[in-house]
Amino acid sequence: MTRPPTTQSDLGGSGYPGGPPPRRERGRWASRIPLRGTKVPVAGVDTPALGDEHGLAGEAKGQFRIVAGRYVHNRRAMGSLIVFLLLFLTSVLVGWFWKYGYAEITKSYARATFHIGPNGTLIAGKSLGAPSWDHPFGVDPIGHDVLAQVMQGTKTEIFTAVVVAVIATLIGTTIGALAGYYGGWAESLLMRFTDVILVVPLLVILIVLANRFTKTASGWLPIALVIALLAWTYLARLVRADFLSLRERDFVEAARGLGAPNRRIIVRHMLPNAIGPIIVNATLTVANAIILESTLSFLGLGIQPPDVSLGQLVAAGEGAATTQWWLFAFPAGFIVALVLCVNFIGDGLREAFDPHAKQERR
């Protein structure tokens, strides 16, 4: 006999019931392990877990709660989510309460760069509108407050990206689900169409479309639509693959055997089983959309003045990156922060939906 089965002595050695659970146990089971003041049954620790597994605790755990539980225990993903929400909240609050509007032209730049001396001569100022208490992110040569502009850009960026993600997810899921479920010529048609969209160089098409649509219309919605119309292809392939395997599962056959119509089988039976990859992909689409929108705006084809986007600000500040660094660094930094947060959120969601993915990567 090499190792006795789990007994009291085994437990006593690790000081298990008193101290914190071993690190490995964090996550799904953490909340179920009694921390203090609990008698450990002689039979072994898994007694409470066993009871719970059979639902005797009277608490049913749905997919959503399991996933949410795992996500909450992922420190990096939770941190990113909090930072992202803070960024969004700040951008909204700054838009409402900050003393300068994003389109407002202040006199601060003029005051900072020169002033009129006592005998009517111009005297050079100490700065070129660098960050100060009055303008934490500095001022641009026109006199715009950079904080107000960056925050407005952040807000635009988030709205654009979320709208892109929602529309692209709807299109991608619908096409992928129909192709995967029906197969045959419907699948060929839909997937060949997807392939065509996929092989077309995205940026070139975006530039052409953006040039047509966004020059004539204002605001962020047109550019969001343009990006969304091209960003659904990966999701369509993903959902199709998922539906192909789901279609062969017994419960789908059972639903058909029950007399359920196709639409109900797709929407109520198969879609909830494919929701993990769809949500993860939607999140990553948000990150992609931010980058794409910034790129287009940087090239001058995205959001047009007087609306502000981060890419546009980077383009405007790029020439002065070495002298007036605040014009470049703040918008660029915010793009990076947003994309990073969204990517970490996506990673966290993927790990929450599929815990095995994390273990394999280690």
Added chain:
Amino acid sequence: MTEPVLEVDNLQVTFPTADGDVLAVRGVSFDLRPGEVLGIVGESGSGKSVTSLAVMGLLPRTAQLSGSVKFQGDALLGRSEKQMMPVRGRGIAMIFQDPMTSLNPVYKIGWQIIEAIQAHQDVDKGKAREIAIDLLTRVGIPNPTERIDSYPHEFSGGMRQRVVIAIAMANDPDIILADEPTTALDVTVQAQVLESLRSALEVTHASLLLITHDLGVVAGIADSVIVMYGGRVVERGQVDDVFYTPAMPYTSGLLASLPRLDSDGSERLRPIPGSPPAMVDLPPGCPFAPRCPLSTDICHEVEPALVAVGGGSVEDRTAHLAACHFAEDVFAGTVGPIFAATSEDLEDAGVEAG
């Protein structure tokens, strides 16, 4: 005499594949009376599951079907998906083999039972939930008012299969079609699941088409039995007739291969040597001939038809039928124990003699 609730006549199912047409079912005929329990027995690949899926119209679109399937006198073959919907669940309910996969993992079992009820009955959610709890009670789920809000992963295999049976009962079907309902389960819970199935039959007065390769299950629950081999019915009759006096060497081989509780434990199991035929390019003659100790030249040339043995008539639906050139001899036991010894036993004997 009551009308049959299900009539299958000369059903043929072919799957075109790259290697040629796979003849999965070759002319299967049977009927099912109200309240009757019919077992279909055969080894893997004998066409029993394909037969059941053909009845439900759940075969892949590539399958080519001919013959006829009639449910309460109405043809089922050739119906569109839409026309099949009222039959599925309400007329014929199906129980699948593996309860681990036949319940949707993301929904509570209550949701799934209620869905089944509301698919065919115009009742509100509260009423449907009451019915669902009642169904769970009937199939022997303890504490159903609480367990109805559990997810499938919170149930054991046997409990899940009972939930599946409850779903099958939900719309008071005329036929329950069970495709190997106990195969995926532990032996210890098989009996409990069969008990649930039996009470489902009592409540719904449905007929049961039980597909299995477990002869013990058939002996325990079925009235009559069909033995399938190579996509055909090779023997048919009342359970007692077939099990006590098999008239087809394959059936007697199946029965002889069962482990016996009354043996002293020193006997070897007696498998039927060989393996079932590939269903592509079947040679002429009896499909069992290559494995059959009785086979003669005629067996390899002419495929035997189903004939009545023991003085019955083919027209009589309770008659004992068998498809063998030597059916009467096997039936009468004049050819001796066919699978008394395996080839291994014979080899052992030879070694000892030498």
